[in-house]
Amino acid sequence: MHSRLRSRVRFCVPFVLLCVWFRGAKGIAQVVLPKVLSSHMVVQRELPVHVWGMAAPNEQVIVSFRGETKSTAANELGRWSLYLKPSAPGGPFQMTVTGKEGQPITLDDVMVGDVWVASGQSNMEFMMHQAATADQDLPHADNPRIRLLVVKKAATLYPQDDVQTDGWAASTPESAKDFSAVGWYFAREIERREHVPVGVIDSTWGGTPGEAWTRMTALGEDAGLAPVFAAWGRMIERQPDALLREKNKQRMIDEAEAQGKPAPVFPWVPQLESWGPGMLWNGMIAPLTPFPIRGVIWYQGESNSVLERAPLYGRVFRTLIEDWRREWGVGDFPFLYVQISNFKSTPAEDWAALREQQRKTLELRNTAMAVTIDIGNPDNVHPTDKLDVGLRLARAARVLSYGESVEYSGPLFRQATPEGSSIRVWFDHAAGLNAKGGAVTGLEVAGVDKRFVPATAKIDGATIVASSPDVPQPMYARYGWANSPECNLFNGEAQPASPFTSVP
Secondary structure: OOOOOOOOOOOOOOHHHHHOEEEOOOOEEEOEOOOOOOOOOEEEOOOOEEEEEEOOOOOEEEEEEOOEEEEEEOOOOOEEEEEEOOOOOEEEEEEEEEOOOOOOEEEEEEEEEEEEEEEEOHHHHOEHHHOOOHHHHHHHOOEEEEEEEEEOOOOOOOOOOOOOEOOOEEEOHHHHOOOEHHHHHHHHHHHHHHOOOEEEEEEEOOOOOHHHHOOHHHHHOOHHHHHHHHHHHHHHHHHHHHHHHHHOHHHHHHHHHHOOOOOOOOOOOOOHHHHOOOHHHHHHHHHHOOOOOOEEEEEOOHHHOEOOOHHHHHHHHHHHHHHHHHHHOOOOOOEEEEOOOOOOOOOOEOHHHHHHHHHHHHHOOOEEEEOOOOOOEOOEOOOOOOHHHHHHHHHHHHHHOOOOOOOOOOOEEEEEEEEOOEEEEEEEOOOOOEEOOOOOOOEEEEOOOOOOEEOEEEEEOOEEEEEEOOEOOOOEEEEOOOOOOOOOEEOOOOOEOOOEEOOO
């Protein structure tokens, strides 16, 4: 999962050291705002508008926005914070922030609407100009009601007060081309449907595991997540050899060629700091949590598919979701995520087990999952169809966040009931259940020994009845259980069924 070439890791200097500027003999500090508060931003409608920053200790700070003015004083460390009353959608507006004697900071072109955070690894980072539909959509990306902010990469040892970013920008072909394609298509669909300004914060880093995006304290409070830290320890211990191998790569290739041998295969070596538990939370998410949002869209999991990590992913992912909600403090906002697609990968990875962990995470309230098993590329971990991914996430948002009544999910496994020599599989979201191409593919059954074999399956209303002559009394069923399975189950809204297993 490659990362943006234009980005580089920043071990951030503490915000307090960067942001207190002194001028003149009197030593009066200039009030400074975090970079997420800038011209062209979107602030979340119908929630208190949070404004915060740094100033001289005890300095009075005055904020004005939409006819309301409030003041507060910085504390002994120079931090200050205040809330303005909730706002209805609209704009553009102007916000001013003034210290005791400093020049006012003026933020222009501020919109009030809905703010979504788009986060995860490379398939969320995947930029608009790389998408299969870029040629038809990028030239028409001008939309002043869509605002975009890209968080630069930062892996840090402790939570930061600010993100590294060039600030908010209205959507144009230029600002959209290097923005998350999934995030942009999601924003376009929400703005079209809901007719409100939409801001999306792109905070992504390719090739990173879920635990790097999760607060270390939250991970550490769950004893069941101890293997996360053990895996990180093993990774650190292997790093010297990995660096030596990288340093000697070309020599080893040349030697093999000179001896007429096949070129050696070098394992992918991730940037070590981007895999540290909590380190991306610290640098790229924690600074955003004072900024009220509508919800999160998430596309990640590929880096947790290795055999030692996949079974634990559900526990990591639930911890991440629950802790993000707790740290943002704006309620159980919608957390909409993408189930990883189909990819041949290697036997060292278990994509099926990870998809199952993602499916089970739907037990958390106010979550939804966009299944992409039908639109991946078995030979490329980065499928270029990001339009459908964005639309599926937006469809879920229309229901969970905006109260529409539309089908937003494909068939989801509910239970499997043995019926003599066959087994019946029940689904939710299964109205109009059908198999593209005729016969159901990818379904397997097993007896008490849990040894699965391919099954013959027929659709019966919103259920499937499956059997195999090799399993006289089937007890379990599973579907799409492979790294790159052949799946053809859909509901009447053309939404694909999620792979699953009925084995507890």
